[in-house]
Structures are given as C-alpha cells and as structure tokens.
Amino acid sequence: MIEKGKIGVHQFTVLTILFTVGSSILIAPSGLAHAAKQDAWIAAAVGLAIGMGMVFFYNRLTVRFPNTTLVHYSREVLGKWAGAIVSFLYFCYFFILAALVLRNIGDFLTTQVMPNTPIQYIHIFFLLVIITGIRSGIETFARTAEIFFPWMIFFFLIMVFLLPAKFDIHHITPILGYGIKPVIKASLPMISTPYMELVIFLMIFPFINNAPKARKAFLTGVLIGGVLLIIISALSILVLGADLTARQMYPSYSLAKKISIGNFLERLEVIMAGIWFITIYFKLGIAFYASIMTFAELFRMKDARPLYLPFGMILIVLSVIAYPNITSFVSFASKIDFPYSFPYAVVFPLLIWIVAVIRKKGQA
Secondary structure, X not given: OOOOOOEOHHHHHHHHHHHHHOOHHHHHHHHHHHHHHHHHHHHHHHXXXXXXXXXXXXXXXXXXXXXXXXXXXXXXXXXXXXXXXXXXHHHHHHXXXXXXXXXXXXXXXXXXXXXXXXXXXXXXHHHHHHHHHHXXXXXXXXXXXXXXXHHHHHHHHHHHHHOHHHOOHHHHOOOOOOOOXXXXXXXXXXXHHHHHHHHHHXXXXXXXXXXXXHHHHHHHHHHHHHHHHHHHHHHHHHHHOHHHHHHOOOHHHHHHHOOEEOOOEEOOHHHHHHHHHHHHHHHHHHHHHHHHHHHHHHOOOOOOHXXXXXXXXXXXXXXXXXXXXXXXXXXXXXXXXXXXXHHHHHHHHHHHHHHHHHHOOOOO
C-alpha cells in the first residue's frame, strides 16, 4: 500500500463525524422540508437508520479484508481486469464527489458571502489549502481533524442553546400529517448524501490501528453525525417553518441569522459558516485523498504526492463543468444522486462480498 501512516480509533471517529455532517448540515434541511414538510426531521432519522445498516455491512466487508483497501480486494476477488474496472469506477465516483463538494463551497461563498468574486478563484484557494493538508498523509490529516472537532461541536452547541427562544412548536405539527410516503421520498436524497458516500472509508480502514474497535468507531461516528443532522433539521423547522426552510437554499445559515439575545448578540450566521467550513474541509479532503489513493494504487504507483496538483487542476475545471449552476445541483441531488450512488454504495460491495464468500477469499 502507498499510505504508510496510521490513525487512531478516536481520530477515525472524528473523521466519520465530520464527513457525515459535511456539506449536508447546510443544504440537507431544504431538500428534506421540500418533500416531507414539517416531518423533515423524521426523514433525516429514517436516512440515519438506513445509513447505519449500510455501515454495518461495510464493517462485515472489513472483517473479511481487514488489512487491504477496496482497490486491492476488488482485484483479488473479481479478478485482474474486472477488479481494475470496478476500481477505476470508484476513482471516478470519489473524484466526482470531490468536484461536487468543491462546487458546494464555491456556490455558498459566491451567493452568501462574496458575490463579486469569481467562483474559480474560490475553488483554487480552497483546494490549495486541501492539498497542503493531505499531502503529508492521512495521519497528519486525522490529527488536524482532532484539533478542529471540538470547535465544530462548540459552535454547534451555541446554535442549539441560543435558538430555543425562537421556537414555534406549531411549525412541527401535525407529525406525519401528510403520511409516511413523503417521509420516505425525502429520505432517499439523505441516504445518498451522506450515507452512501461512506463507502469511501473502505479506502481508509486499513490504516486504522485497531480494526475491531474501528468498526465500532465507524458506527459511533456515523450515529453522532446523523444525530447532528436530525437536530439541525428539527431546528430549521421549529424556527423557520417548513415552507421557509424548503424555499431557502441554505436554511441552517438563515437559521443562525435569527439568533438575537438582547440588542447586542445578533446575526450569528458566522457560527454556522464556521461549522460548515470545518466539516466541508474534511469531507473534501477525504474525498480527494481517496480518489488519488485509488488512482495511485490502481496503477501501482509508489508515491501519490505528484498527483495532487495536476488532479487538483482537473478538479477545479470539473467542478465548474459538471455542475454549471445551483439549479443543476438541486436537480442532481433530488433526482439523480440516489440511483447514481446506489451501484457504488450497495451493488459493487455486495458483489465483492458474495464472490469472496463463494471463492473463499479473505478471512471467513
């Protein structure tokens, strides 16, 4: 394997929390409220339940292949050529995910913070920070996550404690007023983003010090991240109402603007922006790192570091071409993302596991 670093179980938990929260904390409440109305938080809970089931399955796959990456055991189980094709498809999936996350950053900053700044410059500067963070390997990156994680939790708790004065309990009733069907419909995009994307950690799992404890940490991290998303969805509905939440592109950012304590503590949207910058930095870092590692291992390279800069340049162009505007992103997230992610999150891992059992590959 190209990566020589090792990360601790606690660091892995932090990475999974930050990745799960990722960009979803800012954009997920809008899509949930659009389909499920006041039951958006229930749809988020349904997504978490299914996401936990997927993580349990990924853990079973890591039991069989505890010390190798997804690329390695794809070749071992499916054969040289079929395994190489699947691995290349995963590289494309991880790389396009990185492009989507990078575009999320650009869209947010150009619409909410710096409307006169060309989006390409934002992408360039943010990606340079990402490359600087991951060039030293996953061990250094995980330690950085451990430093920033308490700040993310601190900002989140400020949001939770300062908003109850703005609650309107009528916004969240009647519970299941439109039935269960809208809740299921709303949960599908939530399942695809972020829970289906967790397959990316199959490229990181071999670098964790204690594999048995890491499986528990995987479940714990996703559970905590999912609960945070449920809370932010419930807060958005309780404060803004279902209609306003559905109409806002970034409802949780608008939510922070509602904070008002006396006449001096107001418009604390910088708190939500702080949470989001921390979580999306690590989500983009993990996605870009996994895509580079997948490519490097697929082509049997000894060092992946020379790939970061050229692939970063390609990523900047791809982020603009693949998602030309916010409307195309909303259409992709609501209609295309689930069927697009399903083969990578479910079909290919299940195929690898079944063939491994039949051919008696890996550890039983």
